[in-house]
Amino acid sequence: MATIWDADEVKSSRASGRESGYTLPAVARPVTARNRRRLGPGPAIPFGLQIGPALLVLLWVAGSAFGWIDPRILSAPWTVIEAFARLIEQGRLQDNFVTSATRALLGLSIGLVIGTILAVTAGLSRIGEALIDGPVQIKRAIPTLALIPLLILWFGIGEGMKVTTIALAVIIPIYIHTHNALRSIDSRYVELAETLRMSQKDFIFQVVLPGALPGFLLGLRFAVTLCWVSLVVVEQINATSGLGYMIELARNYGQTDVILVGLVVYVLLGLVSDGLVRLLERRVLSWRRTLAN
Amino acid sequence: MAPHPSQLKSASRTVHVRNLMRRFAAKTILNRVDLDIAEGEFVALLGRSGSGKSTFLKALAGLDHDVEGTGTLEAPENLSVVFQDARLLPWRTVIQNVTLGLQGAAGQEAGRKALAEVGLEGREAAWPNQLSGGEQQRVALARSLVRQPSLLLADEPFGALDALTRLKMHDLLRELCARHRPAVLLVTHDVDEAISLADRILVLDDGHLIENLRIDLPTPRDHGDPRFAKIRTQLLSRLGVETPGRRAA
Numbered sequence: 001m002a003t004i005w006d007a008d009e010v011k012s013s014r015a016s017g018r019e020s021g022y023t024l025p026a027v028a029r030p031v032t033a034r035n036r037r038r039l040g041p042g043p044a045i046p047f048g049l050q051i052g053p054a055l056l057v058l059l060w061v062a063g064s065a066f067g068w069i070d071p072r073i074l075s076a077p078w079t080v081i082e083a084f085a086r087l088i089e090q091g092r093l094q095d096n097f098v099t100s101a102t103r104a105l106l107g108l109s110i111g112l113v114i115g116t117i118l119a120v121t122a123g124l125s126r127i128g129e130a131l132i133d134g135p136v137q138i139k140r141a142i143p144t145l146a147l148i149p150l151l152i153l154w155f156g157i158g159e160g161m162k163v164t165t166i167a168l169a170v171i172i173p174i175y176i177h178t179h180n181a182l183r184s185i186d187s188r189y190v191e192l193a194e195t196l197r198m199s200q201k202d203f204i205f206q207v208v209l210p211g212a213l214p215g216f217l218l219g220l221r222f223a224v225t226l227c228w229v230s231l232v233v234v235e236q237i238n239a240t241s242g243l244g245y246m247i248e249l250a251r252n253y254g255q256t257d258v259i260l261v262g263l264v265v266y267v268l269l270g271l272v273s274d275g276l277v278r279l280l281e282r283r284v285l286s287w288r289r290t291l292a293n
Numbered sequence: 294m295a296p297h298p299s300q301l302k303s304a305s306r307t308v309h310v311r312n313l314m315r316r317f318a319a320k321t322i323l324n325r326v327d328l329d330i331a332e333g334e335f336v337a338l339l340g341r342s343g344s345g346k347s348t349f350l351k352a353l354a355g356l357d358h359d360v361e362g363t364g365t366l367e368a369p370e371n372l373s374v375v376f377q378d379a380r381l382l383p384w385r386t387v388i389q390n391v392t393l394g395l396q397g398a399a400g401q402e403a404g405r406k407a408l409a410e411v412g413l414e415g416r417e418a419a420w421p422n423q424l425s426g427g428e429q430q431r432v433a434l435a436r437s438l439v440r441q442p443s444l445l446l447a448d449e450p451f452g453a454l455d456a457l458t459r460l461k462m463h464d465l466l467r468e469l470c471a472r473h474r475p476a477v478l479l480v481t482h483d484v485d486e487a488i489s490l491a492d493r494i495l496v497l498d499d500g501h502l503i504e505n506l507r508i509d510l511p512t513p514r515d516h517g518d519p520r521f522a523k524i525r526t527q528l529l530s531r532l533g534v535e536t537p538g539r540r541a542a
């Protein structure tokens with residue numbers, strides 16, 4: 001390399017000067033090597049993902065401290081923290097949290113099981129597909145919100161209605177992604193399984209299901225997000241307990257700080273559950289990680 | 294020339310093909326193809342791109358479900374296929390790939406032995422995409438041999454490898470075949486590969502086998518041997534490629 005690019009030494013030292021910022025430690029770029037223009041966005045900034053949110057919080061703190069933000073519009077961070085402490089002390093936050101989390105988990109689990117069973121049935125047999133795929137596609141076209149009046153008539157306004165709404169919402173992404181993954185198994189693997197004279201059972205458990213796992217996990221991530229969205233909707237429409245109810249009540253009394261506490265809890269729930277699914281993904285799809293590095 | 298394959302006794306025949314026809318839509322790809330392969334015989338199949346080599350191989354492997362065709366076709370149930378891509382399941386480890394569909398501890402043991410034979414001892418727990426292309430193709434070889442096939446079908450198995458790795462794979466394949474003695478049908482584009490490995494070379498053209506050439510050179514075969522060069526010239530002309538020697542003539 002060095003001898004080939006000797007003639008470019010002047011040029012390359014200029015180029016490496018251009019990149020002497022955060023991109024790479026100096027050792028990695030010998031001066032004599034010509035720098036190719038880098039097309040990707042470059043290496044990641046440490047804690048890059050945290051910078052944006054931290055900036056927003058900083059703005060919030062500053063805005064509240066200097067009185068730029070009307071507390072009736074947006075409570076100050078410390079007011080929110082106080083409200084947080086107060087709600088925990090009264091036990092209201094924990095109670096409502098447990099109620100909401102139970103609903104969400106129950107709805108998610110039921111939807112997950114049903115969605116997976118439907119997808120596998122439709123994915124592995126033509127008869128199953130003929131019976132199941134149409135109805136699911138029709139259900140997919142109906143917004144979950146639009147079903148709530150009907151579900152209230154059927155199940156009343158109790159837990160049954162709420163869990164059913166969440167489950168119905170969750171079924172769709174699980175079904176769509178799992179079914180799609182099952183149907184798009186590479187035909188080369190089917191050929192392979194045939195030449196190895198694999199049994200139907202081996203073919204399903206060694207080739208089809210593991211091959212569809214990435215699709216299922218993608219569906220799961222969408223499902224978790226949808227699960228929280230549906231939870232918020234059912235709790236704000238008709239509830240006497242839960243985080244959504246707490247927020248609704250706070251709105252009636254103009255307690256911005258309590259509303260914010262509720263929102264922060266939603267954020268944490270969303271982030272934690274997404275993190276859990278990703279962790280699961282990394283565990284189960286460890287064969288994929290080798291591609292990335 | 295050696296006795297015509299059809300004169301072989303059926304007892305020692307591994308593959309028996311008569312009048313094989315295969316067509317896609319209006320296009321006849323294989324037209325009345327006859328072929329016998331003896332037990333343990335190594336046959337290479339050459340032909341221009343699109344001449345129907347893969348079609349023929351798939352017919353032998355029983356993989357051409359929806360292809361129109363007629364003819365007699367006898368091939369052993371116990372056959373293995375090596376594809377151009379290694380075709381390993383990325384979500385199964387190397388050893389799991391080798392023993393796919395095999396049962397029990399005996400299968401595991403055989404799998405480990407087969408991996409050792411292709412020089413991949415100790416890589417049992419690796420994921421396929423942690424291996425190089427050549428190593429992946431060796432796993433694919435181990436996977437076919439672990440089943441002790443009486444017929445090995447290979448469709449350009451080394452086509453995606455670099456020249457150096459390919460030469461090493463030739464040695465490995467020769468060695469494995471000498472030990473396990475399956476009958477082999479090797480589809481390849483590489484005339485030298487065919488000459489250095491095969492007992493007999495076929496050329497497929499326009500739906501017919503237009504060449505059936507027994508190679509009697511001693512093994513291992515020297516590419517510099519004038520007889521080697523003569524066979525190469527003959528085959529290349531059958532494939533419609535002019536060689537410098539001929540052009541000068």
Ligand SMILES: Nc1ncnc2c1ncn2[C@@H]1O[C@H](COP(=O)(O)OP(=O)(O)OP(=O)(O)O)[C@@H](O)[C@H]1O
Pocket residue numbers: 317318322340341342343344345346347348349
């Ligand atoms: N599924 C198919 N449907 C229609 N035509 C096909 C199909 N498969 C192959 N063919 C045609 O049949 C002919 C023979 O194909 P085949 O794959 O057997 O060629 P090949 O000799 O293996 O070529 P190559 O050396 O490039 O792999 C080609 O003209 C191809 O276009």
Ligand SMILES: [Mg+2]
Pocket residue numbers: 346347348448
């Ligand atoms: Mg081919």
